[in-house]
Amino acid sequence: MTRTDADRALDEALALVSRDPSPHASGAPGPLDAPDAVRAAGGHRASSWSHAREAAVRAGAGVRARSHRVPIAEALGEVLAEPLDALTDLPSFDTSAMDGWAVAGPGPWSVRTGAGILAGSDRPEPLADGEAVPIATGARIPADTTAVIRSEHAREDGSQLYALRPVVTGQDIRPRGQECRSGELLLPAGSLVTPALLGLAAAAGYDELGTRPRPTVEILVLGDELLTEGRPRDGLIRDALSPMLGPWLSRLGADVTGTRRLGDDPAGAEALFEAVTTSTADLIVTTGGTASGPVDHVHPVLMRAGAELLVDGVAVRPGHPMLLARTGDRVDGRHLVGLPGNPLAAVSGLLTLAEPLLRALAGRRRRPRYAVPIQGDVPGHPYDTRLVPVLLTEEHAVPLRYHGPAMLRGVAAADALAVVPPHGARSGQELEMLDLPWASGGCFT
Ligand SMILES: Nc1nc2c(c(=O)[nH]1)N[C@H]1C(S)=C(S)[C@@H](COP(=O)(O)OP(=O)(O)OC[C@H]3O[C@@H](n4cnc5c(N)ncnc54)[C@H](O)[C@@H]3O)O[C@H]1N2
Numbered sequence: 001m002t003r004t005d006a007d008r009a010l011d012e013a014l015a016l017v018s019r020d021p022s023p024h025a026s027g028a029p030g031p032l033d034a035p036d037a038v039r040a041a042g043g044h045r046a047s048s049w050s051h052a053r054e055a056a057v058r059a060g061a062g063v064r065a066r067s068h069r070v071p072i073a074e075a076l077g078e079v080l081a082e083p084l085d086a087l088t089d090l091p092s093f094d095t096s097a098m099d100g101w102a103v104a105g106p107g108p109w110s111v112r113t114g115a116g117i118l119a120g121s122d123r124p125e126p127l128a129d130g131e132a133v134p135i136a137t138g139a140r141i142p143a144d145t146t147a148v149i150r151s152e153h154a155r156e157d158g159s160q161l162y163a164l165r166p167v168v169t170g171q172d173i174r175p176r177g178q179e180c181r182s183g184e185l186l187l188p189a190g191s192l193v194t195p196a197l198l199g200l201a202a203a204a205g206y207d208e209l210g211t212r213p214r215p216t217v218e219i220l221v222l223g224d225e226l227l228t229e230g231r232p233r234d235g236l237i238r239d240a241l242s243p244m245l246g247p248w249l250s251r252l253g254a255d256v257t258g259t260r261r262l263g264d265d266p267a268g269a270e271a272l273f274e275a276v277t278t279s280t281a282d283l284i285v286t287t288g289g290t291a292s293g294p295v296d297h298v299h300p301v302l303m304r305a306g307a308e309l310l311v312d313g314v315a316v317r318p319g320h321p322m323l324l325a326r327t328g329d330r331v332d333g334r335h336l337v338g339l340p341g342n343p344l345a346a347v348s349g350l351l352t353l354a355e356p357l358l359r360a361l362a363g364r365r366r367r368p369r370y371a372v373p374i375q376g377d378v379p380g381h382p383y384d385t386r387l388v389p390v391l392l393t394e395e396h397a398v399p400l401r402y403h404g405p406a407m408l409r410g411v412a413a414a415d416a417l418a419v420v421p422p423h424g425a426r427s428g429q430e431l432e433m434l435d436l437p438w439a440s441g442g443c444f445t
């Protein structure tokens with residue numbers, strides 16, 4: 001078949017590189033023996049996109065969980081390491097649900113002289129039969145109260161109070177323990193500490209929470225061609241990944257301990273080796289140097305360090321040279337995610353490997369999956385999944401331009417990445433969406 005200009009343009013857009021297109025290359029089973037692993041150009045085996053994500057989840061879930069106790073204000077975005085049991089009845093005393101009068105027995109009632117009962121008041125005097133006392137929402141109900149009447153449902157005439165509608169015993173009283181009894185399970189271990197959970201924990205009497213600490217991440221940006229300021233010049237380009245990855249990883253729930261830049265020279269390779277063998281971070285994220293060029297140090301350093309490659313290449317565009325390795329033993333080991341240097345390829349690796357790994361390390365559930373109809377046909381790669389930046393409207397996902405592997409223009413305008421299966425998608429087809437962490441506007445992790 002003659003290749004057309006359009007084919008070539010598509011290859012270019014999808015960053016097709018030389019590789020064996022056979023989707024089921026054979027080979028000895030090993031950590032990369034996913035059924036649909038494919039052999040990539042460099043001789044290593046590429047996992048399918050979904051197997052790569054599964055491998056990242058398994059790797060994180062296999063690490064022994066740690067826990068710590070933190071003041072509740074510091075627990076936001078972490079996961080409960082222990083169940084949240086109520087430390088008190090809620091409400092902890094019988095409470096008025098409305099502003100009005102607490103009354104005892106049938107009316108009319110004689111209104112008690114003196115101040116009414118406000119929220120926060122100490123134990124009020126019991127009510128006598130036929131007595132009423134003004135009461136505020138949230139205030140403690142006097143003993144022997146039979147009902148609360150809302151201020152708009154009663155009329156005061158001199159010292160007498162008359163109900164304007166029938167009064168039902170117990171009305172507008174929140175009885176002690178209505179929401180929970182002391183010791184009752186409010187939320188199980190594993191729950192995400194959200195602002196709502198913080199509120200509940202405070203209401204239930206907590207000052208500290210037992211949580212799983214955020215995974216720590218060290219970022220290593222590889223490359224001699226990178227400038228930290230000013231405009232690109234003399235063949236040098238701006239480092240686009242350092243400013244992006246720290247905040248992005250923080251949004252994914254990581255505690256980023258630092259970002260360092262390493263050269264492509266032997267000293268850079270040595271510093272990488274040093275980090276791989278001695279870093280105390282749960283995860284090292286590297287950028288660049290994942291391919292097989294003369295100064296691509298990541299594979300050789302991992303081999304030298306005796307790391308186990310759990311994922312070595314993924315059948316996804318962009319980002320196929322991404323990798324996941326484990327250093328140290330299976331339960332107390334640490335991990336390294338190697339992101340390709342092309343910036344959108346790095347984003348692809350972040351969402352494919354780093355995010356599922358970090359969620360699992362933090363004890364969080366997988367992100368909920370959802371699909372949205374795509375607007376317009378989307379070309380596919382013949383064998384690989386594509387991740388395409390999209391804008392989300394109320395009805396559709398709209399693919400964005402400027403989605404080449406070296407471009408950030410599309411993703412910077414996007415709400416999500418659409419997961420496009422091999423061979424592409426027809427207009428209206430439902431595609432899985434990977435929300436970008438800021439898309440819903442409410443990220444607090
Ligand atoms: N012979 C082959 N060459 C390449 C292959 C391949 O399969 N065979 N894959 C290509 C693909 S696809 C990608 S993606 C890249 C991955 O390369 P590396 O991870 O080794 O990254 P580098 O070579 O260091 O850089 C690639 C590209 O990205 C730019 N870059 C790197 N770091 C940054 C940064 N912090 N900010 C902005 N831009 C960055 C770098 O200048 C290069 O242009 O390999 C292909 N080659």
Ligand code: MOO
Pocket residue numbers: 014015016317318319320321340342344345405406
């Ligand atoms: O296709 Mo690469 O993985 O340039 O991004």
